[in-house]
Structure formats: structure tokens, C-alpha cells
Amino acid sequence: MGKIALKHVTKSFGTTEVIPPLDLDIEDGEFVVFVGPSGCGKSTLLRLIAGLEDVTSGMIEIDGNDATRVPPSKRGLAMVFQSYALYPHMSVRKNIAFPLRMAKVDEAERDRKVEAAAGILNLTDYLERRPGQLSGGQRQRVAIGRAIVREPEAFLFDEPLSNLDAALRVNMRLEISELHQSLATTMIYVTHDQVEAMTMADKIVVLNAGRIAQVGSPLELYRAPQNKFVAGFIGSPKMNFIEGEEARKQGAHTIGVRPEHLALSTDGGTWEGTVGVAEHLGSDTFLHVHIDGVGALTVRTQGEAGLNHGDRAHITPDPERIHRFDGDGLALA
Amino acid sequence: MATQHSRSAARFMMAPAVFLLLVWMLVPLTMTLFFSFKKYLPLRGDSMANGLEWVGFANYVRFVGSSSFWPSIQATLVIVGGVLVVTIVLGVLLAMLLDQPMWGQGIVRILVIAPFFVMPTVSALVWKNMFMDPNNGLLAYLWKAFGGTPVEWLSQAALPSLIMIVSWQWLPFATLILLTAIQSLDSEQLEAAEMDGAPVLKRFWFIILPHLSRAITIVILIQTIFLLSIFAEIFVTTGGAFGTKTLTYLIFQRVLESQNVGLGSAGGVYAIILANIVALFLMRIVGKNLDA
Ligand SMILES: Nc1ncnc2c1ncn2[C@@H]1O[C@H](COP(=O)(O)OP(=O)(O)OP(=O)(O)O)[C@@H](O)[C@H]1O
Ligand SMILES: [Mg+2]
Numbered sequence: 001m002g003k004i005a006l007k008h009v010t011k012s013f014g015t016t017e018v019i020p021p022l023d024l025d026i027e028d029g030e031f032v033v034f035v036g037p038s039g040c041g042k043s044t045l046l047r048l049i050a051g052l053e054d055v056t057s058g059m060i061e062i063d064g065n066d067a068t069r070v071p072p073s074k075r076g077l078a079m080v081f082q083s084y085a086l087y088p089h090m091s092v093r094k095n096i097a098f099p100l101r102m103a104k105v106d107e108a109e110r111d112r113k114v115e116a117a118a119g120i121l122n123l124t125d126y127l128e129r130r131p132g133q134l135s136g137g138q139r140q141r142v143a144i145g146r147a148i149v150r151e152p153e154a155f156l157f158d159e160p161l162s163n164l165d166a167a168l169r170v171n172m173r174l175e176i177s178e179l180h181q182s183l184a185t186t187m188i189y190v191t192h193d194q195v196e197a198m199t200m201a202d203k204i205v206v207l208n209a210g211r212i213a214q215v216g217s218p219l220e221l222y223r224a225p226q227n228k229f230v231a232g233f234i235g236s237p238k239m240n241f242i243e244g245e246e247a248r249k250q251g252a253h254t255i256g257v258r259p260e261h262l263a264l265s266t267d268g269g270t271w272e273g274t275v276g277v278a279e280h281l282g283s284d285t286f287l288h289v290h291i292d293g294v295g296a297l298t299v300r301t302q303g304e305a306g307l308n309h310g311d312r313a314h315i316t317p318d319p320e321r322i323h324r325f326d327g328d329g330l331a332l333a
Numbered sequence: 334m335a336t337q338h339s340r341s342a343a344r345f346m347m348a349p350a351v352f353l354l355l356v357w358m359l360v361p362l363t364m365t366l367f368f369s370f371k372k373y374l375p376l377r378g379d380s381m382a383n384g385l386e387w388v389g390f391a392n393y394v395r396f397v398g399s400s401s402f403w404p405s406i407q408a409t410l411v412i413v414g415g416v417l418v419v420t421i422v423l424g425v426l427l428a429m430l431l432d433q434p435m436w437g438q439g440i441v442r443i444l445v446i447a448p449f450f451v452m453p454t455v456s457a458l459v460w461k462n463m464f465m466d467p468n469n470g471l472l473a474y475l476w477k478a479f480g481g482t483p484v485e486w487l488s489q490a491a492l493p494s495l496i497m498i499v500s501w502q503w504l505p506f507a508t509l510i511l512l513t514a515i516q517s518l519d520s521e522q523l524e525a526a527e528m529d530g531a532p533v534l535k536r537f538w539f540i541i542l543p544h545l546s547r548a549i550t551i552v553i554l555i556q557t558i559f560l561l562s563i564f565a566e567i568f569v570t571t572g573g574a575f576g577t578k579t580l581t582y583l584i585f586q587r588v589l590e591s592q593n594v595g596l597g598s599a600g601g602v603y604a605i606i607l608a609n610i611v612a613l614f615l616m617r618i619v620g621k622n623l624d625a
Contacts, residue, residue, distance in 0.1 A: 052524050073530040085525035089543040098539070102530035146529070 001063045002153040002186030003028045004049060009058035011044055011210075018044050019210040021058065026154075026188065026203075031180050034190045035197040035233070036207035042190040045207070046156050049188065050079050062153065073102075078147035079156040082163070084139045086131040086146075092118075093127040096145040103150075117145040120179070137168045144179070154186035161196065173200060194234055198222070206230050228329035231256050237286055239323070240297045246271075252324035252332055259286065259300040261321035264307075269314030273297075275307045289313055362605075368598035369393065376592045385595075392599035401583055406607070408492065409579040413560045413611075415496035416503060420556065421549055423500070424507030429541070431508070432515045442512075449505040453565040460498045461487060461570050491575035498566055503559075507552045514548035515541070554615055561608055580604050 004026040011019040018041050026032050034042045047053040049060060051072035060068050067075055078099075086095050093114055094101075100110045118124045121141040131139055140160060147155055157176070161169045177200050180187050191197055197204050198218045206213040206221065206229070214221060214230045225231035231239050239256045247255045263269065264287065273291035287299045287307065299315060307313055324332040369392055371385035379385060396402060431442055448456065464470050465486035473483035486494040518541065526536045562581050571577045573586065584604060588597030 050528060052527070072524075072528045073532075077528070079525070079528050081521045081525060083519060083521050085519065085521035087522060087526070087540060087543075089546075098526070098531075099529035102535065146525075150529070 001028055002026075003061075003063050004154060004186065004188075005061040006049070007059040007061065009048060009060060010056045011041075011048055011053065012056045017210070019048070022210070022212060024205065024212065024215070026186060029184050029186055031177075031187045031189065031200060031202045032205060033197040033201035033203070034188065034205050034207055035192065035194055036213075037233075038192055040207045041210040042192070042207055043158055044210075046079075046158055046188060046190050050077055050156050051075050052079075076153040077156055078150045078152035078154075079158070080140075080143045080147050080160050082159045084131070084143040084163075086139060086142055088131055091128050091130060092123060092134070092142050092145075095131065095142055096123075096127075096149055099146060099150045113149045114145075117148045120148070120182075121145050121175075136164050137172060140164065140172060141175075144176075148179075148183075152185065154188060157187065157189040159190055159192070161191070162193075169196075176200065195236060198234065204234075206233060224331070225323065226331050228254065228256070228325050228331075231323055231325070231331075237298050237300065242294055242297075244294075246294055247324075250322065250324055253327040254325040254329070256323040256325065257297075257317045257321065259298040261318040262297065262299045263316045263318070264289075264299050264301050265314045265316070266307075266312075267314065269316035271297075271315045273313060273315065275309060275311045275313050277309065278307070287313075289315060291315065365598045365601045368594050369602050371595045373594040373598075374592060375594065388595065392595045393602070396587070396596055396599045396603065401578060404576065405578050405580045405583040408577055409561065409581070409607075411492055412496055412499065412563070412577075412579060413557060415492070416499045416560055417553055417556060419496060419500040420503045420507040421511075421552060423504055424511045424552065425542075425545065425549075427504070427508045428511035428515050429537075431512050445508055446505045448502055451502070453502060453563070454569055456502055457498050457566040457569045460494075460501070465494060487571050488575050491571050491577045495566060495570065495577050498570070499560065499563055502566075503556055506556070510548050510552050511545060514545050518544050557611060557615060558608075561604075561611065580607065 006022055006024040008021045008023060009019060010017065010021050022045070034045060036042055044053065048055055051067075051070065055068060058068075059066060062070075062075055062077075087098065090098065096114045096117055097110050100113060105113070114127070115124070118127055121144060123138065123141055123145060126134060126138060126142075131142060134142065140163075143160070160176070161172050164172060173196060176187075176189075180200075189196075189200060201218055203215060204218055204221055205215050208229050213233075214226045216224075218234075221230055221234045225234065228241065232241070235258055237259050239258050240262070241254050241256050243254050247253060271291045271294055273289045273294070276288040276290055276296070278288070279286040283303070285301050285303070287301060288296055289299055290296050297315065326332055368385075370387060370389060372388045372391075373379050373385050427445060431438070431445065435441070451459075462470070464472050467473050467483045467485045470483070470486075472486065476483045484490065522540055522544075523536055526540050531539060563579070564581050564585065567573055567577050567579060567582050568585075573582045578586075580600070581604065584597050584600040587593050587600055
């Protein structure tokens with residue numbers, strides 16, 4: 001079981017309130033991703049759940065029991081830190097076995113569990129090495145191994161992939177998702193990378209300055225963002241926002257259209273403008289088009305666009321996919 | 334950097350310093366060796382000008398044969414070992430204490446370092462006269478306040494008292510090095526251990542202490558080098574009495590009190606050998622800590 005509920009949880013450091021009252025329910029077996037810009041309180045929230053920070057007020061429930069005052073080691077949660085936090089003077093085997101040793105598991109049992117975890121994580125050949133002799137990805141796996149052997153109610157990850165290079169990140173992302181499928185344990189995963197959030201999560205929690213901007217499945221957030229912050233944060237490239245006359249025509253303060261929902265043509269369309277810089281990714285091209293009287297928009301087209309810098313082009317938004325926001329940035333129905 | 338040219342330039346520029354160091358070491362060393370094979374009693378009229386009598390290993394045999402030799406080796410090792418244990422145990426505790434965020438941290442740190450700035454002679458005198466004096470010392474008052482008989486520290490418990498005085502001087506050094514080591518410990522490691530179910534003592538044993546092992550090694554090495562030759566503290570407190578006569582002090586007595594330069598020089602050579610044995614021993618057991 002790994003059901004976690006936060007009830008009116010707040011956190012202040014001195015006089016600065018980092019987390020204003022916050023409510024959140026995490027179901028058993030869910031893969032929940034906290035995502036948000038740097039400094040929005042993701043790590044703080046995770047550390048509150050782990051028990052490494054004390055809540056200023058509010059309540060944390062784990063499996064229906066009040067865990068607010070329970071020390072970290074008794075919460076049944078395992079955490080993987082951004083810096084991996086491996087014990088440098090212990091071999092990989094001893095690192096992974098450490099929680100078992102602390103729990104006074106006997107040696108045979110300990111070895112069996114360590115071997116099993118090492119098998120899952122492809123670490124069998126490295127068990128006698130020190131962390132200093134491993135690559136970043138291998139260290140990451142050791143940190144995960146140390147979490148797995150405890151058989152926790154839930155795993156907490158704090159930006160575990162941010163120290164890895166792009167290719168390895170994609171790999172580890174898949175491995176962690178795979179692990180979630182096979183263990184079916186609750187996982188809470190912190191990242192500032194919306195791609196990681198979209199690809200891994202069952203449920204995304206978007207945080208903005210300590211507040212929850214929106215909670216939902218990746219596609220819910222993509223299709224129906226509740227506010228401008230979420231609309232701008234989820235999706236790559238970023239959603240285009242248009243204010244002024246064009247927005248007023250739609251009865252909104254601001255309208256938003258994703259780059260993939262803009263159609264490009266040379267002969268006619270809703271808006272007309274000049275093509276600026278084009279970013280060619282091979283499969284896609286991102287065109288920056290300066291629309292007369294509207295501003296710069298990013299357009300995503302498939303393959304080669306066949307337009308050059310300075311060409312005139314017409315752009316038509318998909319009317320079904322226009323998001324409308326009021327003056328406070330909230331989505332209009 | 335390491336071109337042929339820059340290397341020879343570096344060698345050339347280092348030469349004066351190396352030369353000076355060599356002279357600094359070699360001249361006294363050869364002179365000690367030279368005197369140790371001679372009969373040289375200045376008060377009996379021996380002098381370099383008259384030529385000194387060659388006595389072979391007689392001085393060496395006599396130095397070891399003296400009834401003070403083995404006790405002096407023992408006293409040396411007890412003092413060095415005692416001070417090492419006290420400074421490292423207290424140093425680790427103090428370093429952990431000073432690492433905690435607290436009010437007035439800057440001032441407390443300066444206070445802790447302060448004893449290091451006091452000259453050994455002065456601090457030993459302060460201890461002798463202000464704390465350990467059986468009539469007027471603070472400790473005597475303390476004992477009397479509780480109805481006890483004041484202890485004559487420097488005669489009844491001379492070795493422990495000396496260890497205490499020297500430890501007081503060296504504690505700041507150990508604390509300082511251990512404090513910087515503690516500060517370099519990644520706090521996430523401690524948090525990880527906490528989540529892994531390690532209570533405070535186990536976190537200390539499994540995380541903090543191994544992290545400090547290299548710093549402890551350095552403290553042991555450096556302090557041993559200096560502690561083997563402590564002198565002033567003994568000179569102003571017990572004058573070598575009550576079992577506090579170390580090898581260094583014995584040599585001093587032979588040369589200056591008995592005015593036997595040859596015998597003292599032989600003792601000096603023994604001291605060099607002892608220091609090297611200890612150094613070799615330390616390098617063996619702790620050296621691997623340094624390159625890990
Ligand atoms: N111990 C602390 N004392 C005071 N302020 C803190 C402390 N820890 C965090 N903060 C503040 O709380 C806010 C949230 O910090 P937090 O580390 O949770 O951000 P984050 O979302 O994890 O950011 P990042 O993506 O950069 O890791 C920041 O503004 C930070 O300055
Ligand atoms: Mg963070």
C-alpha cells in the first residue's frame with residue numbers, strides 16, 4: 001500500500017512561506033510527477049513527504065495513518081537523491097545492503113536481496129566496486145537499488161536524471177518507467193523537465209510558487225490547461241499567447257494556440273506574416289513567423305517547410321484547439 | 334607546463350631552496366653523528382681544538398645501558414599516544430558541535446582556536462600555576478569546595494597532567510582540521526542514511542567517521558611528528574621528574590646538565606631512529622587511507 005494524502009500542508013522557512021496551504025491525494029501505485037520551474041518548492045514538498053523537513057502546519061497521511069510526526073525511517077518511503085548520496089567508502093554491495101543492515105536483516109537474506117536488486121538493475125558485475133569507480137548512470141542505478149531493497153510503500157525521486165547526459169536520460173527514463181510497471185509501487189518523481197513529466201507520469205502536479213497550478217493526467221494538462229501557467233509550461237515548443245484585438249474577437253483577454261495546431265500555407269489563411277528563423281529538427285520544423293498586428297508565433301510543420309527567411313506566409317489556427325484565458329490567466333470554458 | 338624546458342627551469346629555480354634545506358639538515362645531522370663517536374666533555378677540557386678522542390660505539394652502548402633509557406622511551410610513547418587519543422576523540426566531538434548552526438558561532442570558533450596561539454612555555458606555566466598548583470590552583474579550590482584533599486597533579490599524576498596540558502594545546506589543531514572535513518560532508522548522505530533507518534549513532538559510525546578518516550590520518554601524522562619532540566612543557570612543569578622524562582628530555586639532560594656532548598649525540602641518533610620507525614609504522618597503517 002502506498003496511499004499518501006497531504007492535508008492543508010504548509011511550510012515556511014523563517015518568515016518566508018515556501019508552500020502555502022496545499023492539498024493533494026496520491027493513490028496507491030500511481031506514478032506522480034511534481035513539475036514546475038526552479039525554486040517553486042518541488043524539492044521542499046518531496047522532503048516534507050519524506051519527513052526530512054517538518055511541516056509548519058497541516059497533516060500528512062500515509063495509508064490513512066497520520067504520519068506528520070513520524071520520523072523519516074519509519075514512514076516506509078525510500079528516496080533517491082539528485083546527488084545520488086551514495087556512501088563513497090562502501091562498495092556497491094554494501095551501499096545497497098545498508099538499509100537492510102540497519103533493519104538487522106540476516107546476512108544470507110541480505111545477500112539474496114542485494115543480488116536480486118543488482119540483477120534487475122544490471123549491476124551484478126559492479127557489486128564490488130566503489131561508487132567513485134562508476135559512471136553517472138551506474139551510480140544512479142545503485143541509488144535506485146538501495147531504494148528497491150527496502151521494499152518501500154513509495155519511492156521518492158528528486159530530479160534523479162538531471163546529472164546525466166541526454167541519451168542516458170532517455171534510457172534511465174525508460175528504465176524507471178519499466179521499474180514502476182514491474183513493482184507497481186507508488187512513485188513520486190520531481191523534475192523541472194516537462195518532457196520527463198509528460199512521458200512518465202500517470203498524474204502530473206504542476207507547481208507554481210508553492211501552489212498547485214493543476215493536477216491531472218498528461219493529456220488532460222495538454223488538452224485542457226486550467227490556466228495560462230500550465231498552458232505555457234506543458235508542451236514543447238511552448239504555446240503561443242496572443243493578446244489584444246485577436247483575443248477580444250474570441251471574447252477573451254488572451255488566447256493560446258499550440259505550435260502544432262497552426263496550419264501554414266502560402267496562398268491564404270487567417271493571419272499573414274513574414275517568416276523568421278526556422279529550426280530544422282529533421283522530422284519537424286519550427287518556424288518563427290512574425291504576424292502583422294499579432295506578434296511572433298511559433299509554428300510546427302512536418303518535414304521540410306520549403307519556406308525561407310523573409311518569405312510571406314499565411315497561418316490558420318485550428319478553431320477547436322484555441323485556448324481562451326481571462327485577465328487573471330484562468331481558462332474560460 | 335611539463336615541457337623539457339619548463340622542467341629544467343623549474344629545477345634550476347628550486348635549486349637554492351633545496352640546497353638550503355639540505356645544508357640545514359645535513360650539517361647538524363653529520364655533526365651529531367660525528368660527536369656521537371667521540372668522547373666530548375667540555376667541562377673536563379675536551380674541545381674541538383685539542384682534538385676529540387674516538388670512542389667507537391661506547392656512547393651508544395652507554396646511552397642504552399643507562400637505567401633511564403627504556404623508561405624514557407615508554408614515557409615518550411605514552412605521552413604521544415595519550416595526546417593523540419585525547420585530541421582526536423575530543424576534536425571529533427568539538428568539530429561536530431561547532432558544525433551545528435548556533436548563536437555566536439564565529440566567536441566560539443575563535444575561542445576554540447585560541448590555545449594554539451599560546452606559546453607552549455606559557456601555557457604549561459599557566460596550567461602549572463593557575464590550575465594544578467596544590468595550594469592556589471583552581472583545581473585545588475574545586476577539590477576543597479567538595480571537601481576533598483587537593484591533588485598534587487604534577488607529582489602524583491605527572492604523566493596524565495602532562496598529557497592534559499599538551500592536549501589542550503593541540504586540540505585546536507585537530508578540531509580545525511576535523512571541522513573543515515566535517516563541513517565537506519554532503520548533507521544528502523546523512524539524510525539518505527537517516528531514511529535508510531540509521532539512528533544518530535549509526536550515522537556517526539557508518540557515515541561521518543569514515544568520511545573523517547583521511548583528516549584523522551593527517552592529524553595523527555602531523556601531531557606525532559611534533560609530539561615526539563615536546564620539551565618546553567616538561568621543562569617548565571616537572572623538569573623531567575616523576576616519570577615524565579621523555580627521550581628528548583633525556584638527551585637534553587645528557588648534553589646540558591651532564592655536559593656530555595658525545596653521549597647526548599648518541600641519544601640524538603636514537604631519537605632519529607625512533608622517529609623513523611614511528612613514521613614508517615604510521616605510513617604503513619594509515620598511508621593507504623591517504624591515496625584512497
Ligand atoms: N533551508 C531553506 N531555508 C530557506 N529557504 C529555503 C530552504 N530550502 C529551500 N528554500 C527556498 O524554498 C524555495 C523552494 O525551494 P525548493 O528547493 O523546494 O525548489 P525546487 O522547486 O526544488 O527548485 P529546483 O528545481 O531548483 O530544485 C526556494 O525559493 C528556496 O530558496
Ligand atoms: Mg529541487
